Every structure is written in structure tokens, then in C-alpha cells.
Amino acid sequence: xxxxxxxxxxxxxxxxxxxxxxxxxxxxxVSIMSTDMYTPSLPDLAVWFDTTPTQVKLTISLNMLAFGxxxxxxxxxxxxxxxxxxxxxxxxAVAVLSLGCAAAQTIxxxxxxxxxxxxxxxxxxxxxxxxxKDLYTEKEQVKALALLGMVIAITPAAAPIVGGYLHxxxxxxxxxxxxxxxxxxxxxxxxxxxxxxSTPDVFALNVKRIVSGYAGLxxxxxxxxxxxxxGVALGLVYMFVTGGPFLLIDxxxxxxxxxxxxxxxxxxxxxxxxxxxARLADHWEAMRLLRLGVIVTVLGALMLSLIIxxxxxxxxxxxxxxxxxxxxxxPLFAVAPSRALRSIDGQAGTASAMLSGIEQTTxxxxxxxxxxxxxxxxxxxxWVSVVLGTLLVFLFVQSRREDTKRLSARSVL
Numbered sequence: 001x002x003x004x005x006x007x008x009x010x011x012x013x014x015x016x017x018x019x020x021x022x023x024x025x026x027x028x029x030v031s032i033m034s035t036d037m038y039t040p041s042l043p044d045l046a047v048w049f050d051t052t053p054t055q056v057k058l059t060i061s062l063n064m065l066a067f068g069x070x071x072x073x074x075x076x077x078x079x080x081x082x083x084x085x086x087x088x089x090x091x092x093a094v095a096v097l098s099l100g101c102a103a104a105q106t107i108x109x110x111x112x113x114x115x116x117x118x119x120x121x122x123x124x125x126x127x128x129x130x131x132x133k134d135l136y137t138e139k140e141q142v143k144a145l146a147l148l149g150m151v152i153a154i155t156p157a158a159a160p161i162v163g164g165y166l167h168x169x170x171x172x173x174x175x176x177x178x179x180x181x182x183x184x185x186x187x188x189x190x191x192x193x194x195x196x197x198s199t200p201d202v203f204a205l206n207v208k209r210i211v212s213g214y215a216g217l218x219x220x221x222x223x224x225x226x227x228x229x230x231g232v233a234l235g236l237v238y239m240f241v242t243g244g245p246f247l248l249i250d251x252x253x254x255x256x257x258x259x260x261x262x263x264x265x266x267x268x269x270x271x272x273x274x275x276x277x278a279r280l281a282d283h284w285e286a287m288r289l290l291r292l293g294v295i296v297t298v299l300g301a302l303m304l305s306l307i308i309x310x311x312x313x314x315x316x317x318x319x320x321x322x323x324x325x326x327x328x329x330x331p332l333f334a335v336a337p338s339r340a341l342r343s344i345d346g347q348a349g350t351a352s353a354m355l356s357g358i359e360q361t362t363x364x365x366x367x368x369x370x371x372x373x374x375x376x377x378x379x380x381x382x383w384v385s386v387v388l389g390t391l392l393v394f395l396f397v398q399s400r401r402e403d404t405k406r407l408s409a410r411s412v413l
Contacts, residue, residue, distance in 0.1 A: 031121035040164035066118030068360025075353020090123035146278035161260030226340035231362025273330020296328025301389035
């Protein structure tokens with residue numbers, strides 16, 4: 001390909017993990033804020049729009065579903081046009097659509113605006129993962145993903161705290177004004193600081209090639225096992241994002257401007273788990289880290305179910321169980337993406353899109369389930385956590401089988 005059609009990937013000296021992760025954190029934080037920042041406002045929105053909690057929850061769950069499905073488009077787009085342009089267009093759209101959310105006059109208008117916002121914000125997850133795949137070896141990817149998870153954890157911890165105070169002081173619309181401003185700031189920084197990591201592929205948008213690429217990924221057991229593992233684990237987080245405000249604020253009487261501290265506690269343990277994974281990435285094998293993450297995550301899901309089914313529900317007990325879960329997700333999210341992509345050559349954007357798309361869509365189904373099963377109690381949360389915890393154990397067993405297959409194939413060679 002001629003130089004006028006594509007710029008080469010940057011030199012290795014420009015690919016320092018800290019710098020790249022820092023830029024990706026800034027861009028990814030915008031999409032995280034678009035969900036987490038206004039969660040303390042959810043119970044009050046039912047009154048504001050004169051609607052039901054189920055309708056209000058759909059502004060979260062359908063946003064997440066759109067976010068997951070749209071990644072299947074953003075991946076091939078980033079292969080064709082490059083990572084940086086797709087990311088910049090996404091941030092510009094998020095800035096505009098956030099203003100659209102603030103301008104909503106009915107719950108249906110807000111739902112539509114939130115779905116469109118999810119479609120636009122989806123590029124951040126795809127592009128970030130693709131850039132890391134473009135630039136680094138598998139061991140470096142684990143460290144980069146651990147650092148990314150560790151630093152990104154700060155955003156969902158701070159966003160609902162800030163959002164709760166903004167809601168009380170200025171109204172729920174203010175959260176979306178802030179998100180729009182942050183998207184513009186991220187757009188400026190990405191434009192000035194982020195180097196293109198890929199060489200655009202002029203054939204990347206060929207429909208047959210896209211379909212063939214996605215079909216091949218769906219047939220790759222190693223890829224699907226670890227991708228599903230990420231989706232199931234993220235579904236446990238989405239349970240809290242979707243149902244937590246109603247559980248803690250409506251049922252247990254937590255003030256909206258205090259809700260963020262509970263979510264911040266949950267994210268803090270994810271930060272610690274990611275920090276732990278980053279420290280051990282050079283010393284532990286990936287499977288050992290993954291096993292630890294799954295055990296701790298499932299333990300937290302079991303604790304949550306027992307707390308609810310034994311009627312010991314308090315704001316502290318519920319938050320504590322989720323904290324155990326997210327502590328385990330630190331190592332799990334550091335290892336599983338690189339294992340999902342380890343057998344993929346080329347089309348990193350497409351592969352990253354499929355990974356993130358399945359992950360987000362699976363997690364969104366958990367959020368939609370919590371929305372539709374809403375009955376004014378914590379029981380739906382208990383049953384969904386049982387199902388997801390069981391699936392996570394099954395997928396880990398399958399992950400071990402995939403390792404055995406790879407070892408057997410190497411021994412034959």
C-alpha cells in the first residue's frame with residue numbers, strides 16, 4: 001500500500017504503555033461517565049417523567065445493549081480508516097448526543113437519545129483494545145490491560161459521586177452537560193497526542209470479508225470461551241449499575257448524593273484487583289491469575305445471593321458482596337481479553353469488535369433481565385447472580401480445556 005493511503009504504525013519508542021494507556025483512559029472515561037454519572041438520578045426520573053421504574057431502567061439497559069451491538073460496526077471501521085479517526089468521530093458524536101439527552105422532554109425521548117449515545121460511545125472499547133493488540137506482545141497486553149482497568153476504575157468510582165451532587169444541586173440534566181464537555185476535551189487530547197497504531201486496510205469493509213471474519217471468530221472455541229467469560233463477569237457489574245440505585249436508594253433509603261460512595265467502594269476493589277494483577281503479571285502465569293479472579297468473583301456472587309435469600313439485606317452487606325466480586329474481576333479482566341485474542345492474526349479491529357460486542361451484549365442481557373424482573377425486591381438480583389456465577393464456573397472449566405488443547409497441539413508439532 002502506498003504511503004499516501006496509509007501512515008505506518010508509530011515507532012516502538014512512541015508506544016510506551018503508560019502514555020498509550022493514559023490516552024485510552026481519557027477517551028474511555030467518557031463512555032463510562034455516560035452511564036455511571038447519572039445513575040443517582042434514576043429513581044427521581046420516574047417522578048420527573050411520570051413513568052415507571054422499569055421504563056427508567058431501560059435508559060440504562062438499552063443503552064448498554066446498543067453499546068454492545070454497535071461495536072460490531074466500529075471494529076471494521078477502525079480496520080478500514082484507522083483507530084484514531086474512528087475514535088475522534090465517536091467522541092464528537094457523544095458530545096452532541098449528550099446534549100440531546102439533557103434536552104429530552106419525555107421518557108421515550110430520553111430512551112431514544114440514550115440508545116443513540118450507546119451506539120456512538122461504543123467505539124472507545126473497540127479502539128482501545130485494538131490499539132493494545134496492535135502494539136504489544138501477549139505479556140505486555142496483560143500488563144497494559146491491568147493498568148487500563150486499574151486507572152479506568154477511578155471514573156466509575158468518581159462519576160456517581162459527582163453526579164449525585166450535581167443532581168441535588170442543579171438537576172439531572174447537568175450530568176449530561178458535563179459529559180458533553182468531557183467528550184470535547186477528550187477529542188482535543190486524542191487529536192493532539194494519540195498516534196495511529198494501524199495501517200488502514202482498504203478491503204476491511206468488504207461485506208463478505210466481514211461476515212467471514214465474524215463467522216470464523218464464532219467458530220473459534222478459545223476466542224468464544226474467554227469472550228463469554230468477560231460478558232458474564234461484566235453482567236454482574238451491570239446488575240449493580242441497573243438495579244443498585246433502586247435497591248439502595250428506594251429500598252434502603254440511601255440519599256442520592258451518597259449513592260456514589262457505595263458504587264465508589266465497589267470500583268475501588270476493582271482498582272485494587274487490577275493493581276494486584278499488574279504487579280503479578282511478570283511473575284504469575286496467566287492461568288493462575290485467571291483462576292484466582294474467577295474464584296473470588298464467584299465467591300462474591302454466592303455471598304450476594306445468600307445475603308438476599310436469607311433476608312440480611314443492608315446497604316453495607318449488598319455493597320460488601322459486590323466489592324468481593326469486583327476484586328476478583330481485576331485479574332479476570334486483565335487476563336481474559338489477551339487469551340481471547342491470542343489465536344487471532346490480522347483484523348485486530350474486527351476481532352476486538354466481536355470480543356467487546358459479545359461481552360457488552362451478554363452483560364446487557366443481564367441488565368435487561370434486572371429491568372424486566374423488577375418487583376420492588378432484591379430477589380431478581382439474587383437469581384441473576386446465581387445464574388451468572390454458575391456460567392462463570394462452567395466457562396473457566398472450558399478455559400482449562402482450551403489450554404490442554406493448545407499444549408497438545410504444540411507437543412505434536
